[in-house]
Amino acid sequence: MDHATPSLPTALLLGPFAGGPHGAWVILHLVAVAGLTVLTQVGGLVYWVAVGAARAAGRGWLVVPVFLVLYGVVSAAVLPVAAPAAGRVPLPCLSGLNLEPASPLFCLLNRHYVRPKVAEVAFDVAGDLARQFPGTRVAFLDGAFPFLDAFPILPHLTHNDGRKLDLALFYEGRAAGGAWPLGYLAFAPGAAVAGEACPEAGWRRWDAAWLQPLFADAVLDQARTAALVRALARHPDVGRVFFDGRLTWALGLDGEARIGRAGCHAARHDDHVHFRLR
Ligand SMILES: [Zn+2]
Structure with a gap:
């Protein structure tokens, strides 16, 4: 030595x-x-x-x-x-409840911490979905880290304060939300419903075209996805829901006042839905 x-x-x-x-x-x-x-x-x-x-x-x-x-x-x-003590609680990591992580990875990486109110909204919406579609389980994606409001959870620009949560969309033949364990980037099914139309996409719009063949067989479950986004948009504690503009229209959600439509210069929101507290 x-x-x-x-x-x-x-x-x-x-x-x-x-x-x-x-x-x-x-x-x-x-x-x-x-x-x-x-x-x-x-x-x-x-x-x-x-x-x-x-x-x-x-x-x-x-x-x-x-x-x-x-x-x-x-x-x-x-x-x-x-x-x-810092004002955040973990979302449930076990599967089998109405609400579960899209994969254990979200819990293993400690990205499942949110304000208690966000957890309440997620449980309320999951309960609502399970009543409308028995057996359905809502899958969450990134929430926030356990501490510090100034600490962003990359690659998201806004998931820093525990007031936001992403939920996976629903796909036919799958009881739980999500087309694959990572949850994000499954764009092919949404494109089939709403069409591709972003001639001038901004740098935050990742298409991950190389990944899309993986989701060729995934079909967006329009009824459950629409019910999920609608339940979020109508929850009294939700301030804003971000969802893809063309899917909002295709799923008949254009009348919902609290849905913000992610355009071509924002991150894509046709693979997940994002909400934040009021
Ligand atoms: Zn988000």
């Missing part, structure tokens, strides 16, 4: 910088810290601590296992208790 092993408290504080020069490893660890912070908020901090713990133990290979255990404990036991 070419340098002294640091004490545990020092190592936890210094993270990738603990225990003397580590050359390229420092940069790699810092990239991991930055990436995990952007993706999961607390993951970067947990990784920093895991690197420090591994350095204190003098065993570099411990970084990943220590990170996984710590991140699991923090996500499952610490955040659900700590976030309510």
